[in-house]
Amino acid sequence: MRSIFWESCSVKLIDQTKLPEKLEVVECRGVDQLIDAIKKLSIRGAPALEAAGAYGVALSAFEKEFSNVEEMKRYLIEKAEKLKNARPTAVNLSVGVKRVLDSALKGRSVDEIRKIALTEAEKVAEEDVKRNKMIGKIGAELLEDDDVILTYCNTGKLATVDWGTALGIVRSAVEVGKKIKVFACETRPLNQGSRLTCWELMQDGIDVTLIADNMVGTVMKKKMVKKVIVGADRIVRDAVFNKIGTYTIAIVAKEHKIPFYVAAPTTTFDWDKCSDEVVVEERDPNELIYCGEKVLAPKNVKVYNPAFDATPLSYVTAIVTELGIVWPPYELNVPNILKNK
Amino acid sequence: MRSIFWESCSVKLIDQTKLPEKLEVVECRGVDQLIDAIKKLSIRGAPALEAAGAYGVALSAFEKEFSNVEEMKRYLIEKAEKLKNARPTAVNLSVGVKRVLDSALKGRSVDEIRKIALTEAEKVAEEDVKRNKMIGKIGAELLEDDDVILTYCNTGKLATVDWGTALGIVRSAVEVGKKIKVFACETRPLNQGSRLTCWELMQDGIDVTLIADNMVGTVMKKKMVKKVIVGADRIVRDAVFNKIGTYTIAIVAKEHKIPFYVAAPTTTFDWDKCSDEVVVEERDPNELIYCGEKVLAPKNVKVYNPAFDATPLSYVTAIVTELGIVWPPYELNVPNILKNK
Numbered sequence: 001m002r003s004i005f006w007e008s009c010s011v012k013l014i015d016q017t018k019l020p021e022k023l024e025v026v027e028c029r030g031v032d033q034l035i036d037a038i039k040k041l042s043i044r045g046a047p048a049l050e051a052a053g054a055y056g057v058a059l060s061a062f063e064k065e066f067s068n069v070e071e072m073k074r075y076l077i078e079k080a081e082k083l084k085n086a087r088p089t090a091v092n093l094s095v096g097v098k099r100v101l102d103s104a105l106k107g108r109s110v111d112e113i114r115k116i117a118l119t120e121a122e123k124v125a126e127e128d129v130k131r132n133k134m135i136g137k138i139g140a141e142l143l144e145d146d147d148v149i150l151t152y153c154n155t156g157k158l159a160t161v162d163w164g165t166a167l168g169i170v171r172s173a174v175e176v177g178k179k180i181k182v183f184a185c186e187t188r189p190l191n192q193g194s195r196l197t198c199w200e201l202m203q204d205g206i207d208v209t210l211i212a213d214n215m216v217g218t219v220m221k222k223k224m225v226k227k228v229i230v231g232a233d234r235i236v237r238d239a240v241f242n243k244i245g246t247y248t249i250a251i252v253a254k255e256h257k258i259p260f261y262v263a264a265p266t267t268t269f270d271w272d273k274c275s276d277e278v279v280v281e282e283r284d285p286n287e288l289i290y291c292g293e294k295v296l297a298p299k300n301v302k303v304y305n306p307a308f309d310a311t312p313l314s315y316v317t318a319i320v321t322e323l324g325i326v327w328p329p330y331e332l333n334v335p336n337i338l339k340n341k
Numbered sequence: 342m343r344s345i346f347w348e349s350c351s352v353k354l355i356d357q358t359k360l361p362e363k364l365e366v367v368e369c370r371g372v373d374q375l376i377d378a379i380k381k382l383s384i385r386g387a388p389a390l391e392a393a394g395a396y397g398v399a400l401s402a403f404e405k406e407f408s409n410v411e412e413m414k415r416y417l418i419e420k421a422e423k424l425k426n427a428r429p430t431a432v433n434l435s436v437g438v439k440r441v442l443d444s445a446l447k448g449r450s451v452d453e454i455r456k457i458a459l460t461e462a463e464k465v466a467e468e469d470v471k472r473n474k475m476i477g478k479i480g481a482e483l484l485e486d487d488d489v490i491l492t493y494c495n496t497g498k499l500a501t502v503d504w505g506t507a508l509g510i511v512r513s514a515v516e517v518g519k520k521i522k523v524f525a526c527e528t529r530p531l532n533q534g535s536r537l538t539c540w541e542l543m544q545d546g547i548d549v550t551l552i553a554d555n556m557v558g559t560v561m562k563k564k565m566v567k568k569v570i571v572g573a574d575r576i577v578r579d580a581v582f583n584k585i586g587t588y589t590i591a592i593v594a595k596e597h598k599i600p601f602y603v604a605a606p607t608t609t610f611d612w613d614k615c616s617d618e619v620v621v622e623e624r625d626p627n628e629l630i631y632c633g634e635k636v637l638a639p640k641n642v643k644v645y646n647p648a649f650d651a652t653p654l655s656y657v658t659a660i661v662t663e664l665g666i667v668w669p670p671y672e673l674n675v676p677n678i679l680k681n682k
Contacts, residue, residue: 020639210642210645211645219645221651301535
């Protein structure tokens, strides 16, 4: 099952807030329901949100009857705006919305607009899966039989439409018959590693062991890990932005001479920017003070809780994209691969 | 208030399982109650457990009437055994028990035994506080005005009888008027950093900011931290054993050329041993699968959950003891300082 898909005029998605306890599919029969699901983080992960935005516009074309095309277009534009604001900082959500809306607005009848919107939304989802399978296939060549991979956060099917980026490489290697084991870091404070990555890999029968983020040093020192693969939220000229904690892992990997790979589609590159131009959002202190009902810290304690960190490219062994593996020197090889986009 | 103390024929201790939500003092009127408190981790931390063992033997001498000295001694020996087994791997607990029991058994009357046991127990507690204050005073010289210290786990008054080791250095520096800020890592999976260290420092009005363990790289890169001070569970010829996660911090500190200090009494040295002779206990997988009522991972996921890690001494800038600061080369300077014990 994909993390998000279209079925009988509705958008269905795996409710990630219920995992790992329950596998529950939310059925959104209207855009407002989908917006709700996005706001509640029932679906998250940049590529998955791009598809959510795309399907959302299609949903707005199907959810009611329209008396004429103009009324329909006004409705689509209005709903698209609401959809984008469901998570204003998630660039990919807007990208998905814009792409389907722009196409749909070219339609000349209610039926044509519906057809265009749904076709384009399915294309967005399809492209994501295809891209991930390419990343997986290309990246799998870096893995050997009996490799043990350390990964971080969730970069699997749940973060994308299907297959995943860093986890997609693991899946592809397993698919071609390689024996791969995975260490998943819990990824504090939101535990995407323990909640989602462990669940996904266990569903697929891939050998996974959960560790706390602070155990990375120990598993590397004991030679329990052979390679690191992580995802990326944005790759700029001098650094990879990814979930907070990635940089610490990169340092520890370098110290133990363990390859540190980044897996990401070429859409992740923002090559005109440098890391000091990127503003990293700070998240709610309560993420560290509470865990469910449990109080983990004094309620008025000061908390520093950035969402992402920047790993300098000098720590990155290679970047796996759908167009090939990019090796250093990145200042030369990234522009070269981006030319082929 | 000390973390453990004697008052009107009972042992009183701060219930650390209730922190940071409630400051509650448990009153143990009998050894069995104290054993219960130790088992439930109402009191933890090597030096605090040494005092608990010591006070426990005294408690067994006071908790009932004895018809003769022989009966009393038999009772003390029996209770001492139970006390030691409350946490069999906690060496310090046994050390405290043995010391007071050995002294008490020299007594020739019920009253004399009571007096000896209580005096010796108070001595154990007093010595710990004195030792910590010396570590604090000596270590404070390493800190400058406006220093920002990163610390790990809980090494404060709650882990000792009072003052603390690594946190004791911070306290002593603040006491002599230096302006010090602290970053406390939450210390997964049991969150002694968020639950106990943050609480302690806030109680004392010392500026503390909570971070997740994986944020160490980021705060160091951003030059938000000037020095690291951690405690130690055991120091062998080639490494410092301390709470899992310490080694990862040491690597990241080295990468950013940030001094990494260890604070520990000389009783922590086990200089005849090497790290490969030390067996590290693995703890319950459920510590990573649950957080209170909340399920953080699939219930049958494989978990690797070692309690401690070993930081090679090459990562350690200096070791602060109650007898002075030990600088490298440790193979020379540790035996020198241990001679003065």
